[in-house]
Amino acid sequence: MKVLINIIKIIIIAILTICILFLGIRNIFSSTILDQSYITSKLEETNLYHETYELVKSNFENYIYQSGLDEIVLEDICTEEKVKNDLNTILSNIYQGTDVKIDTTEIVDNLNKNIDELDIKTSSNAKAIDQFVQHICDEYTDTILHTKYETSINEMYSKAVDLLEKINKIVLIVALVSAILLIILNIKNISKLIQNLGTALLASSVFVLVAHNIVTTKVYVEDIKVFNDAFSNTLVTILKDVLQKIQSFGIVTLVIAIVLIIVYAIIVFCKPANAKHIAEEE
């Protein structure tokens, strides 16, 4: 009977461990990559708005070489403020489920105005110039948006948030039931609850720290390159921050676990009346 109870306890501790892991990791994700204000602050911190603006200008210049047009046509066609607003629009599309398209009318107007000032548009090259303007707009949206990924990211985010919310509710209920079961199983010696909780926290912390170690050993986060340098820099900063928070969670959980286990050991050591009983239980 005692063996069976111990097995049930281990199973409940294992379930509690999974609950602690989920709640901890979910909390980290909710306060980082799933939080729009966090992402916005990281974009500011890594200077992504300015870097993207510079990248947009640089990409425009590539079309100038083959267009035969003077570089002056690109002057002031796009501002850093517009890049910032458009990047924030994309973030809102992802995090708030809005569906605002990137408007390139301003770029088209400014570009056409510059071309008109050069007075080079003729009936024979009008089509080619219109194509050039369209390519500049496409280049802008591609650089800002990485068009083909937008829809999938938007869908992924809303699905992930829905799923996390559902799982979160289930996990909270399971954790509560597990805690109640542990109280019932330890009703004769309630101080053992401290040991059980300490064990669950210790298992969670070891899992988190080992997993963190595996990820950082297998993936060279610092070297990740996606789309462009500006985007990569922001992505790396966010990933490093998330990993750092996961590691901190592991360390904090480990410290709490050690404290709880030591507290229980002290209780065992200081309880002369229950010593025999505890020894039997052990």
Added chain:
Amino acid sequence: MHNNKLVQALKATISSIIVAFFITSALMLVIYLFCGQEIEEIFSLVSKVSIDINPEREQEPIEIDTDDNTLVNYPEYGTQYATIKIDKIDLEAPVYYGDTLEILKKGVGHSSGSYFPGEGGSIIYMGHNSKKMFRRFSELQIGNEIKVTTTYGEYTYKIYDMQLIKETEVDKLPIQKEKEILMVYTCYPFNNIGYATQRYVVYAELVK
């Protein structure tokens, strides 16, 4: 008495640690058994976008293995490994391995899907039709020479054909390893205003 209690306290502590490690191992085993492959795939995917850009690492010397005509060490992506010289149009420009817009800003790009000079296959170079680069391509004639000086040897090619293709057909330029052919293309028309939808390709065969 004290010793006994100490042993009990130690036993309680050790049992906690053993159970915790048992649960962690079991959890990891379960995750590995059920999602091990998916996790490996994610690691592999992330590793692919993890590019080691250690500036202190030195490029291994590029050499050509004359037995099977392959390079012993390939140049790193984005680095200059050769110079192209076309006397007929007074052009001398650096050749970089890669074909990104950033590379084309600096010089001639080498399509990463094509062979290298000396490997005996199709080599594809591209560049802007700017004044500094290939604006004077129209002056080239059959028989003109293109010299490519790499860090591992010098190669001379003779132009034998010129063709106009659509922008979308660039990906269809023939890649083969039977004969060393250099294909250099740029945007066409050379003096166009607006977006160029055609490409002017110069074909040259290895003579030296």
